[in-house]
Amino acid sequence: MRILVVTDAWAPQVNGVVRTFTRIREELHSRGHLVEVISPEGFRSLPCPGYPEIPLVVRPGRQLVRRIEAFAPEAIHIATEGLLGFAARRYCLRRGLPFTSSYATRFPEYVSARLPVPLSWGYAIMRHFHRPSRAVMVSTDSIRQELSARGFANLVEWTRGVDTEFFHPEAAQGRPDPFEGLPRPIYLCVGRVAVEKNIEAFLSLDLQQGTKVVVGDGPQLAGLRTRYPQVRFAGAQQDEDLARHYAAADVFVFPSRTDTFGLVMLEALASGLPVAAFPVPGPLDVIDGSGAGVLSEDLGFAIRQALAIPPTRCRTHALTYSWAACAELFLGNLAPIEPTTAAAQSPDLGFSGAV
Template sequence: MEDGAPLRIMLVTDAWEPQVNGVVRTLSRVTDECRAMGHEVEVIHPGLGYRTIPLPTYPDIKMALGAKKDIEARFKAFEPEAIHIATEGSLGQAARKICLDWKLPFTTSYHTKFPEYVHARFPFIPLSAGYWYMRRFHNSGNRLMVATPTMRDELAKRGFNNITPWARGVDTEQFHPSLRHKDAKSVYEGLEGPVFVYVGRVAVEKNIEAFLDLDLPGTKVVVGPGPQLEDLKRRYKNVVFTGNKSGEELARHFADADVSVFPSWTDTFGLVILESMATGTPVAAFPAPGPKDIIPGSGGGVVDDDLQKACLEALKCDRVAARTYAEGFSWRSCAEEFVRNLKPQPRPERRRIWRRIRRLGRPG
C-alpha cells in the first residue's frame, strides 16, 4: 500500500466456515480486521455453491470441484489488487493456475504440515512426495507467509522460497481469566482434578493418543469434533469427550482447566495455545514448530520431549503470566502484517494488468 489507500483483496481458501479449526478462525478474523481497516475483501471458499466431495478420511472438509470458470469470472468482476491463496486444495490449485496463466502476482501461506498430515493417514505416500507438491505450489507465488521462525527455517531447508513471517492473534476479550469458575461453577464440576484438556480437531495427525496414554493425576478431557472421535471414545473409557464447543462455552473449557495439552507435531502454530494462555491456563506441549516458538520464555507453559513431564511442570506455571503473555498478540496486528506481506504492485501496473485481461477476454 504505497499510498495508504484501501485494497481490493481476493482471498481463496479451501478451509472456511462451518469448518472448525485454527486455519478457519485465523482467516475469518483477519478478513474481519481487514474490512474494519477499510479494505474490500472477497472470499472464494467451498460454500459458494460448487459441487463438493468429502475429503477422504475427513468428511467434514469439503473439496470443491469444477470451480475454475467461476473463479475466473469472480476475478474479472472484482479485479483484485492483491490475491492471497491460503490453502493448497482444489480451490487453491484452480486459483494458482489462473494467476499463472494470467500473469497475476499472488501470495500464499503455510498453515498445516500437509505432507505429514497425508503421511499420517496414508503411510504409503512418502513425505518427499508431499513436499514436492507443496514446494511446487508455494514457490510459484511471490511470497510465502509462515507463522513462526522454526517453520521458516524448516521450509527454507526444504527448498521453499520467498518466505516471510506472519504472526497470529487471539481474542483476549472472548478468552478471558474471568470465565474461570464463572458463577462459582466449573464446566468440569464433578470431575477429579487437576483437569488436563486437549482442545482441537480430533484427528489422527493431532497425535492425541500421546496425551491420552499419559499417566497423569486427575482427569483428561478432549474438547472438539473430528473423524477420530468415536474411535477414541471407544478405546479410552476413562477420558471425558465433550464434542464440539464454541463461543463462551469453548472459552470456559479453557479457563476452567488446570493445564491445556497440545500434543501435535504437525501444526505450524497452534492457535489454541494463545487461546488457552489468554484465559490464564498454561500449556504443555512437545517442542514442535509453533509450541517451541511461542511457549519457552513466556511463563505460560512448558515444552518437553517428555509430555508427561511438561504436563506436570505446567501445573506450577503462573496463570497471570500466561494471560500477560497472550495479551501481546492481537488480531489487528496480525491483519496489518498480512496486508504488508501482500505487497501489491504499484497502482498503474495493476490497472494495466486488468486492462490487458479485459482486452484479451479469457486469457490462458
C-alpha cells in the same frame, strides 16, 4: 484495497485457518479495506474421504473466473493448497497476476500419517504450488527455517493473534462449571480429533490423578472414546462455551507435532492456562522462554511442571499477540496488482480450473 482470499477451508469447518482469516477480514474491514473470500461455498463439491465435513471442490474453473473478475481484486492471496487453491493459482499464472500464499498446514505429514506416501513427494508438491508466490506467509520462524532447508523461497513471517477480551480467565465466572464433579486437576486438550494431532500421546499418559478432557470433533473420536472410557470427550465447543472450557481447566496439553503454529495455545494462555507440549515448531515459537508453559519430550513431566505456573504469567504472555498486528503483517506482505496489469488481461473462456 480490494483483497481477494481464496481458501479451501471455511465455515462451518473449525480450524486455525478459518479462525485466522475470519479475524483478519474483520480487522481489515475496520481499516477500510474490502476483503472477499472465495471458499467452497457455492461450488459443486464432494466430501473428502475420511473427513466428510471437508468439501472438495469439483472443477471450479469457470465459476471461479467469474467470481474473481466480478470482484476485480487489487491483491490476491491463496490461503490453502487444495483444489480451489490450485485453480486460483492457475488463474493467476495464466494472466500474469502476482499473488501471495500461506503455508498453514503440514499436508505432507498429514498425508504420510494415513498413507504410505514419502514426505519428499508431499514437499515436492508443496514447493511446486508455492514457487510462483511473491510471498509465502508462514506463522513462525521455526517453520520458515524448516521450509527454507527444504528448498522453499520467498518466505515471510506472519504471526497470529488472539482475542484477549473474549478468551479470559474470568470467562467461566457466573456460569455452570463444565467440569463439575470431575477429579482435579483438569488436563484440557482442544483440537481436531485426528491422527495428525497426536492426541493419543496425551490420552495414553498415566497422570495418576485428575481428569483428561478433549474438546473437539474428528474421525478418531469414536475410536478413542472406546479405547479411553475414563477420558471426558466434550465434543466440539463454540464461542462462549469454548471460552468457558478453557477458563475452567487447570493446564492445557498440546500434543501435536505437526501444527505450524497452534492457535489454541494462544487461546489457552489468554484464559490463564499454562501449556504443556513437545519441543517442536509451534510450541517452541510460542512458549519457549516465556515462562508460560513447559516443553519436554516427556509430556507427562511437562504437564506436571506446568501446573505450578501462575495464570497471570500465561495471560501476560498472551497479551503480546494481537489480531491487529497480525492484520498489519498480512497487509504488508501482499503483492498489489498493478492497474495496467489487470487491465491488460482478457477473459480466458477456456479455463477449466484443473490442477
